[in-house]
Amino acid sequence: MADESTPGPETIVPAASEFWVDPASTAARQVGQWRKDNRPADAAELEKIARQPVAHWIGGRGDATKRTHEIVDQARAAGRTPVLVAYNIPNRDCGQYSSGGATGDDAYRTFVEQMADGIGGARAIVILEPDALAQTLVKCKGEQGEREDLLSGAVKTLSGAGAEVYIDAGNPGFVTDTGQLAEGLRNSGVDQAAGFALNVSNFQSDDAVASYGKKVSDQVGGKKFVIDTSRNGNGPYRGPEQPSWCNPPGRALGVPPTRDTGDPRVAAFLWVKEPGASDGNCRGAPRAGDFMPDYALGLAQASREP
Numbered sequence: 001m002a003d004e005s006t007p008g009p010e011t012i013v014p015a016a017s018e019f020w021v022d023p024a025s026t027a028a029r030q031v032g033q034w035r036k037d038n039r040p041a042d043a044a045e046l047e048k049i050a051r052q053p054v055a056h057w058i059g060g061r062g063d064a065t066k067r068t069h070e071i072v073d074q075a076r077a078a079g080r081t082p083v084l085v086a087y088n089i090p091n092r093d094c095g096q097y098s099s100g101g102a103t104g105d106d107a108y109r110t111f112v113e114q115m116a117d118g119i120g121g122a123r124a125i126v127i128l129e130p131d132a133l134a135q136t137l138v139k140c141k142g143e144q145g146e147r148e149d150l151l152s153g154a155v156k157t158l159s160g161a162g163a164e165v166y167i168d169a170g171n172p173g174f175v176t177d178t179g180q181l182a183e184g185l186r187n188s189g190v191d192q193a194a195g196f197a198l199n200v201s202n203f204q205s206d207d208a209v210a211s212y213g214k215k216v217s218d219q220v221g222g223k224k225f226v227i228d229t230s231r232n233g234n235g236p237y238r239g240p241e242q243p244s245w246c247n248p249p250g251r252a253l254g255v256p257p258t259r260d261t262g263d264p265r266v267a268a269f270l271w272v273k274e275p276g277a278s279d280g281n282c283r284g285a286p287r288a289g290d291f292m293p294d295y296a297l298g299l300a301q302a303s304r305e306p
Contacts, residue, residue, distance in 0.1 A: 012028055012031060012047055012050050012051050013051060014051055014053075015051050015052050015053070015256060015257075017052070017053050017080070017256070017258065018080060018081050018258075018259060019053035019080055019081050019082070019083055019125075019257050020053055020071075020074065020075035020078055020080035020081060020082045020083070021051060021052065021054075021078075021080070022054070022056070022074075025050060025054060025274075026274065026276070026277075026291045027046055027049040027050040027054075027274075027275070027276065027291075027296060028050040030046055030050075030291070030293050031043045031046050031047055031050050042297055045297055045300040045301055046293075046296060046297055046300055048253060048300040048303055049253070049275045049296055049300055052257060052271055053080070053083060053257050053270075053271065054083075054230070054271045054274050054275070055083040055084065055085050055127060055270065055271065055272045055273075055274075056082065056083070056084055056085065057084075057085040057087050057289070058084055058085065058115060059087050059088050059100065059101075060088040060100065060101060060102055060107075060111060063114065064088075064111050064114035064115050064118060065114040065115070065117045065118045067118065068084065068114070068115050068117075068118025068119060069117075069118040069119075069120065070118075071084065071118075072119055072122045072124055073122075075122075075123075075124075076122055076123070081123050081124065081125060082124050082125070083124075083125045083127070083257075083272070084115070084119075084124055084125065084127070084163075085127045085200075085272060086111075086112065086115055086126055086127070086129055086154065086158070087129060087130060088101050088102050088108060088111045088129075089108060089129045089132040089147060089150065089151075090102045090103070090104060090105065090107075090108055090150075091140065091143060092132070093131060093135070094135050094139045094140040096280070097246070097279065097280025097281060097282070097287075097288045098280065098288040098289070105150060108150055108154075109150070109153060109157075112153070112154045112157050112158065113157060115158065115161075116157045116158055116161035116163075117161070119158070119161040119162060119163050120161065120162075121161060121162040122162060123162065123164075124162070124164065125163065125164045125166070125226075125268075125270070126163045126164070126165045126166070127166050127168060127197045127200060127226070127270075127272055128151060128154055128155065128158070128165055128166065128167045128168060128193075128197075129151060129154070129167070129168055130197075130200040130201060130272070131170065131174075131200075132147055132151065132168060133147065133148070133151065133167065133168060133169060133170070133181075133184050133188055134168070134169060134171075134174045134175050134181070136148075136184070137175050137177075137180055137181065137184060138174065138175060144184070145187075147188075148187040148188045151167060151188035151189060152187065152189035152192075153189075155167065155188070155189035155190075155192050155193045156189065156192060159192055159193065159194075164194045165193045165194055166193060166194055166195050166196055166197040166225065167185060167188050167189070167190055167195075167196045167197065168196070168197045168198075168200055169181055169184075169185060169196040169197060169198055169216060169225070170198070171198055171200075171202045171204045171209065171212070172198075172204050172208050172209060172211075172212040173202070173204060173236065174202075178212070178215045178216050179219060182216050182219035182220050185220050185223075190220050190223055191220075191221065193223070194223075194224065194267065195217075195223040195224040195225050195226070195267055196213075196216065196220070196223060196225045196226075197225065197226050197227075197228070197270075197272070198212065198213050198225055198226070198227050198228070199227050199228045199229070199232065200228045200272045200273060201228065201245070201272070201273040201279065202228070202232070202236075202245055203231055203232045203234075203235060203236045203237060203244075203245065203248065204232060204235070204236055205232060205236070206227060206229060206232065206254070206255065206269075208235075209227050209232075210227065210263060210265075210266055213225040213227070213265065213266070214265055217265055224264075224265055224266070225266060225267060226266070226267050226269070226270050226272075227261075227266060227268075227269055228270055228271065228272040228273055229254030229256075229257075229269045229270070229271065230253065230254060230270075230271035230272060230273045230274070230275050231251050231252070231254065231273060231275055231299060232254040233251070233252030233253050233254040233255075233299075233302065233303055233304060234250060234251050234252040234302060236248075237249070237250065237251065241283070243282065245279065246279040246280055246282040246283065246285075247278060247279045247280070247282055247283045247285045247292075247295065248283075249283075249298075250298075250302070251298075251299055251302065252299055252302035252303045252304070253275055253299050253300060253302070253303035254269070255269045256269070256271075257269055257271050274291070275299045275300075276291050276292050276293065276295050276296025276297075276299065277289055277290065277291055277292070278290045278291075278292055278295075
């Protein structure tokens, strides 16, 4: 039972899904707080997020084995599949809004081994290093070979632990040369992975991403891909304020997580980016990853999904 001072999410009914819904997620706690604050309408809207499975991002803080195991263990007890994000590549985000990451190659390999230990043969999906590959093709190009080696090693280690691994491959607005991207995926071990991930933390429409993904897939042996639909219900931001990918206004929740995509090449729609989590210090937002209740509420209110 939740402490009286901490509103609990116990009355939120998880969506019917293969994927695990965290009953103590940030959105679920916010629902509890708004119920306590007599904001029932807003709480009901935010339940659109709280009842859906959202990926857990594992970075370099603390023991990755323990954090991964805790999530995997809870999901296994619920009979569902957890979605994890490995997010600790050295020079993460090329030093931008989400800077950080492992201090070096050896530290990164240790981090990956810890995640693998935490998975321990259980059923799990891992999205491998959002933006890491795409950024080496556009921004921090000098790190490409080193990153591809690290990603390839991570694919082997995490797949060996039983995970269904998808290497992040950006989005249609990031790397326009699909041949270059496909080569990077091959060098990063996509042949040993379940496939690749697209649109993570972005807002491109499902149709645009699927079309792009098939062009890439054609060049990597027909590999399947997953699409992050967490915030793409209204497609990308077209307004004058930039950057267009950083906490843009007027966005909406996308299709809820499911394997039933209607397309044999699209392995799943997933909510990889937590709806309401900041993209970074832009438009008056807090640091990357911090939860913004009002932004989350806006996404839910604009959603066409139930």
